[in-house]
Amino acid sequence: MHRLIFILMLTLSATAPVSAQVQGQVIKVLSYNIHHAENMKGEVDIQGIANIILATNPDLVALQEVDSSTNRVKKANQLKQLAEATGMYIYFGKAMEHDGGGFGNGVLSRYPIEKSYSIALPAKGTGSEPRNAAVITVKLPGDSLLQFASTHLDHLEDPTDRLAQSALLNQHFSANQLPVIIAGDFNALPPSKEIASVKNIFLDATEKLGPTWPSDKPTQKLDYVFLANKLQWHVINAFVVEETIASDHRPVICELLLK
Template identity: 70%
Template structure:
């Protein structure tokens, strides 16, 4: 069962735009029973009713998902706008990060991230969405290197820092960063971002999580308040637990 966040306090409702964000590594739609179950991921999204969703480990038309486009299937089940950022070609199709948005997408692009050693190609999928009132917000979904050696993650974090550090639009960067909060990679990112998920516990593995790998990061700090943040007690749909944050954009 998924626990929903408490109601937003009245003071938050009148001071800015409340945005609910979900970050979820969906393990190419394979649940912890080894079954393809994209409906299980859709149920998490529908139950939590987010405005923006950052997805990692998304397959597009690969053989292992029977040539299905997972992001389009989720769009059909949730009624949200989508963008797929390709990290690499894989198994007859593509593999990367996805975004679902309740807000219209005005612009979309992919940032290739550098690989080191035996690391896989990685990317950040980025969209600019139009909020009620016509203001713009940037939202990015990323998945950093998984190797024990942090060199790849550091190079990828540096690329993200250089790309976003001079951008004036408010930004949410969410995803599986494959690093613990005390790591140099997270310290580098939080030099310009605030961690909306800072007080949350472990997110992986889903059944009995021991490591915090999934994050929601914000900038600039002057434009954001964190209203609520939660690791959902979902143990079957993927090998990661989803993270959801309610944010106030001032």
């Protein structure tokens, strides 16, 4: 892990934009399905997730599959643990009760959180699970506001629920006057109808990226960062972090310019 952090720091320093060359607010976003911090060795290791956040130094983090006080993580509050490790503000959006605790999406922010809420997403398919989006409004330097959301769409092969979920997210954010970033595990491939639906409203900051799952030998791109109010954004940089152990997904990083 120490070698990984060193490599990440070199990569980020090599690709970081020169702030003097851009006008606007540069925002770095990390999206990561953390699999309740169970790594590819079958061990629950929340510090492994914290190390990725510390090494990549994002401003906003969207996490999926976060546990809160479940038995399988020994009643740990995983988001609080990450807050303590990173010094970031947090919000947990519980999607369902699970194993004696809660399970859902989390966000971390370097910016103060002005407002937070969760959007329940439709889940009617046989074998489906409750899904949601955890949404925060943050105050950026200069006192402008930004909405940021972490979401995790349905996992079933049948896309019916994902289509309904993406439609609800589109409807919710389409009339928003604030700039919006929504990131997460959409459980859908780039050519799918679900992703096409989201791109009717959002700009795909990860459009040029490759697969993110499974983390050891990824073959499918499931993780995305989308931007609403498209004309307000410029994508400076985006990449998949070559992390193969900490979770079954690889993290996605985007450096964005809010004009």
